[in-house]
Structures are given as C-alpha cells and as structure tokens.
Amino acid sequence: MKHYRDLAPSIRTIMTPGPVEVDPRVLRAMSLPILGQFDPEFTDIMNEMMEMLRLLFQTNNQWAFPIDGSSRSGIEAVLTSLIEPGDRVLIPIYGRFGNLLAEISERCGAEVLTMEQEWGSVFETDDIIAKIRETSPKLVAIVHGETSTGRMQPLAGIGAACREVEALFVVDAVATIGGTQVLTDEWMIDAVIGGTQKCLSVPSGMAPITYNSRAEAKLKRRKRVERGLRDASNEAIPEGVIIRSNYFDLSQLQDYWSPLRLNHHTEATSMLYALREGVRLVLQEGLDQRFARHQLHGEALVAGLEAMGLTLFGDPACKLPMVTCIHIPDGVDGEAVRSMLLLDFGIEIASSFGPLKGKIWRIGTMGFSGSKRNVLLTLGALEACMLRQGFKAAVGKAVQAAMDTYNRRNDNE
C-alpha cells in the first residue's frame, strides 16, 4: 500500500477574491469534537446561528440559516425553490456571476430574460427598474458584488419596483456579506445569499441565506414533505409545482431548522462551528468597523498599485471595495507574474474569466486577508516580480504610497 504523507500545506498569503485566509480562531473552532445533530446542545447552536445570521444580514426575517455546500449551493437552493418551471426571470448581467444566475435559472426551467452591461461597469438602477416594469417578471436576480470584474451594483430602489409587479427580488451577496453594507430589509430584498470564503474568512462549504415571508409564501405553495416522513398531518399535495430538488428544498430545510426538527440531511457540524465562529468575529468587530476596514485596505492597495505605475480596470465609481482589478501591462506575462508571486513569495493573486482572461489581475482584500501587513507585503512582492518581468515600475513608490494612506487615516482619527 502506498504511503500517504501527513497533510502539511504551505503558508500562503491569499490575496484573491476568495477563498481567502481563514481566521485562526475559525480553524480552531473546526477542531472541536462534534455533537450529534439532535443533541440539545447542537440544536441550541443551530438556533444561535440563525440569530447571528439575522444580525449579519441586518434583517428581521424569521428564516436565516446556512445551506450545506459552497456558495453556489445557496444560490441554487434559493432559485430552485423560488422559480417554478415557466416563470419569467429577469437577470441583469455585468460579469461572470450574473451568467451563473442565468445558468441556474435556465436549469430551473425559467423563461430567462437578461440585460447585459459591459464588463467593468454596472447598471443604472433606473434602467433595471424600467425593465422590471416593462417585462413584469416573477423574479429578479442580481449579483451585488461581481468579483469577476470587481464591480458593485447599487441596489436601492430595485426592491420597490419588484413589489410593484409582484416579483421576488433575489440578491447574490456572496462577495459582499460581512465586507460592506447589505441592507436586506431596507433594500426590500426577498432572498439574499452570502458566501463564507470571502469577507467572512471561513472555508468554503457552507452558504448562509435569508428570506422573508414573501419568499416563504412561494415555498408554501410548493411544499411537499419528504416521502417516508409523511403522515396524515402533512401529506397534502401542493398547489404549486413540486420543487425539483430534495437537497435544496427550502420548505423542507426550514422544517429542519425550525422547532419541528423534521429530519432532512445531517447538518455539517464542523462547518457550522466554523461559520458560527466566523460570524461571531464579525459581530465582535462590529459591522461598521469591519466595512470601514475593508474600505481602508482597498484604498491603500489602490494607492500602492497606481504609485507603481499600474492602471486599474473598470469604472471607479462602482468599484467593489474589497476587490481591485488591474490591467496586465503590455508585454508582461500575467501568469508568469502570478506564478512567481505564489512560488517565491507565497502570495496568491487571481486572474479572471471569459473576456477578461489574461487581461486583468484581481487582488482581494477580504476578511482576515484584509490587513495592513498583507497589503504592504503584496505590494512589495508584486513590484519585485514586475521588475523581474521587465516592467518599468516606479521603484519603491508602491509600499510608500500605501503607508501614506494608512498614516493619513490615522491622522484623521
């Protein structure tokens, strides 16, 4: 039998738009012994998790719990539960993850209408609102923070327009939750999906979601209790079309997360421990302080990159605070720089997708990875790699510019 060695991952400074470094306190939480899923101590943790997620999502919704799977599992759970085959769904797309919303909606059997905006900018909300009034969709789904292009779509006003036409409003806040304002109730969002491996600094493997009573009404129409758990009290056949997934059926999941505790999957204990610890740290830091921290490190990074002589990609008016996109300069091999950064300096930055592949780099300053230390080390290492690749960097300027940004912030406080 082949000998498999002990796991010994190298230490990395992970400056991508996710996954990012995990807070050591979250790693520690995952090493705690597990509890059984119906142990009262564990169901107490589940209830506490729901309470903490309501604070994270800034909502009074009854339902806020994680889906066991990566971020897109949360997206698919929401869309497959809320879209009935044949429903008209409007999706404004301004990057790769808008395409994912369309992909998933198509597979749910929706009649998908898309609006497309050039990658690097976002929509005027008035244009989205006009389209909603014009097309009267059953559901509107949009990405809040589009990591593929580093842009953030303003959302205020869209929820009200959805209510005019009785559409549900679904927001992918995978990249933004815990890093910048996501005002679930104030923006009248009916269902929000967050991500763990970005601003929360928890490993991928869970997707916190929340939804309100408008969304729940749709679930109730489609609810069918699992075969083998039905009895005289709950065997009713639904009025709506049955949800196409068992794993992602929110009407079943909410019974599992409610005092009913109707058996569904076996909750992913250690990931729940991790999410609880990650959200606990967010609440301990304070949402406003945390958003300000994400803003600050993004600004310091931008100052450094521009001082080095690099050019940012995209419309600065809608820049995602915790993701910075850079044009790869002519004559520079983007992948060679990324590889040198990773292998010589242990620092990871990202490339991009589709039309932007090979054109831009993306640097994240998310969650635990968003620190002064990481920003300064990354700028210094990137400058060295750029020089090595023959790029005429303004030598020594980048780190100084970032330090100036940090000092100005301190002076103002």
Added chain:
Amino acid sequence: MKHYRDLAPSIRTIMTPGPVEVDPRVLRAMSLPILGQFDPEFTDIMNEMMEMLRLLFQTNNQWAFPIDGSSRSGIEAVLTSLIEPGDRVLIPIYGRFGNLLAEISERCGAEVLTMEQEWGSVFETDDIIAKIRETSPKLVAIVHGETSTGRMQPLAGIGAACREVEALFVVDAVATIGGTQVLTDEWMIDAVIGGTQKCLSVPSGMAPITYNSRAEAKLKRRKRVERGLRDASNEAIPEGVIIRSNYFDLSQLQDYWSPLRLNHHTEATSMLYALREGVRLVLQEGLDQRFARHQLHGEALVAGLEAMGLTLFGDPACKLPMVTCIHIPDGVDGEAVRSMLLLDFGIEIASSFGPLKGKIWRIGTMGFSGSKRNVLLTLGALEACMLRQGFKAAVGKAVQAAMDTYNRRNDNE
C-alpha cells in the same frame, strides 16, 4: 450587542448510526491553514484524494471525487445527472433511505417503480433481478446499508441483470463504505455514493462518489458547459436533456476535478482536508482489518444486549454489522432512556423513523466510535438507565458478555 460565548461542546460518546465521533487526527487536519483552490499544492491534494477514493471504493474507475454537501447531496448529484425526465427507475425499498432514493428520483422527473419489503428484512436478489427483467428500467437504485432498520442488502448479481437490460446500477453505500465490503467493480455497480459521517468518522459536509464509463456515457449525452465559460471549443448543445442542476452536474464537476480544472464551485478546502485524513486512516488500518473491527464490535454489543435481556429487531441473517436495532421493551419510555443516557452519561443512541418510531432504538458501532471502550461503557450505562426505568435487566451480565466476546476473539488469534 449580545455577547456570544466561545464554542465549548460537551464531550460525547456518539453511538448512533451517524454522525459518529470524529477521529482526533481528522479534527486536527481541519485546523490546518487553507490553500487557494487553484494553488498547485491544492490541486495535487485533489488528485491524491481521487486516488485514495479509488482504493476506498475498490474500483478502477477514472472518476472518484467528493460532492460538497452532506451524504444526500452525493445521492442527488448522481441521480439528477443520470436520470433524464421520463426515465423509468426501479427502486427496491426496505427502509427510510430507500424512500429517499424514490423521493429524489421523483423530483428528477423519473417514472418511479418501487418494490417494497417489510422493514427489518431485505430482498431476495432473485426477486430484484426478476423485476429488472420484467420492467426494463433505465436505472436501478438501491440502499446497501439501511440504517433506519439496521439491514444490509446483498448486491451480487444485480449489476449483471442491469447490464442485460442496459440499465445503470446505482448504490447508496453511505452507511457501509469503510465499514464493510463495497465491491464497486466486482458487483458491477455503475455509481456508488459513500458517506463521511458514518464509518469514515469524518464530519458531515462531503459525499464521496465514484462512477464508471457506462455512467459517464449518459453524462456526455447531457453535457452543457456553464454559461460564461463556453467558447467555440465547448459550446455544443447536448443531444440529451440538459441536467436540471448546475451544482450537482457531474459532467461539469468532472471537468473541475480533471486536468482541465474548468471553474465550478470553490472546493470546500477544510472538509477536503478532513476527508483526506479520514480515508488515509482507513487505508492505514487496512480495509480488511477495518471491516473485521466493525464486525467484532457489533458482535460484542449484540452479546451484551441479549445478555441484559433485550431483544434485537429484524432478521439476523441480513443484519448491518455496524448498526444494532433493539425492541424497546413494553412499559419502557424509549425517549426517557435516551435522554438519561445523553444527559447523565454523555452517551447518544438513536431512535428511528416512520413505522419504527418509538418502537426501536438503534446503536451504531461505526468508525472511531466502534471501540471496545465505547461498547463496554454503553452497555454499562444502558443497563443503569434500564434499571432506573424499572426494566428487569439481568444485572451485571451485559458488560461481562461483551468482554467474553472480546476474549474469545483474542483466544482465537
């Protein structure tokens, strides 16, 4: 802001049919720092994981990788990818998890045919084979180890019958993988789903699967590359019906797990570390030794329970080695015993579902929970609780009988 305390779960001896205690070495692996998903060090771990899973599943299949989600996520990924709406699917049901296979298949749009066997027994394989020949289904799905009743279905011969009628043969080995023989290739199983939180002693949150080239041929007919990742080389529209899920689309997942590394979800890093460590420990122990250990602790537990004066549930000829079901004696409050065991002794055993709810207890001896220490402690504690509940237990006999079983085993070696 409310203060949320540090997580501090109580220590439990978890003697349920899953989730069970996690090996401390697996817990430790989860506390390691993460790597980015396209870091060459991480993709090496992914490749190694596939290799280790092939050994676990005793298969030469090319494809063996985990689905990010609980065990039923693996079941749904296999069924939703292999069942086209309208396909006839045959499901022999002998407990709750057979019902789950039918539930998921129905939601996939299958024409579901079921055979039902009284809970507590299993099918004659000849009856299954006759039904396959009679109904010519496109797919046959069956549970190998039915934890709801503690039974194990013999599988040899069914695969050959499936090939006669060109059906795919899918096996839910969630409860048995790593605890007893699951001969993927020898039994001609086209797709197998394993569980982590049972005999592998890894937390819930991942589901290892494997499938062969017959299953892959079905995927190829339905393959559609994700919107936003398509280009001239891969934009072909499939001949078959597109898979209804993006998250569970095995044709996309195998591109992510292949050298193509076509982006899909963000792999659940810490759960993958856990699964790698769990499977590493299985391979280190040796499959045959591990299966023998599961058999031994099941036998010792049975000897103890019978010596105490309790009666086992179900046909002993098809008992699942690592799950023991007991009739709750008349006049004993089953939930009061379970609660006393948990709260006074820190030991968890399980109740059951549907027709068996309140009728039987189920005790697991799976993975790291399957140890002499745990069996002896559980028998002693259960005896004390039974006495407390007024049951006339044969006092002091249970632990002695289990110790005799262990001693006989030692004498024979």
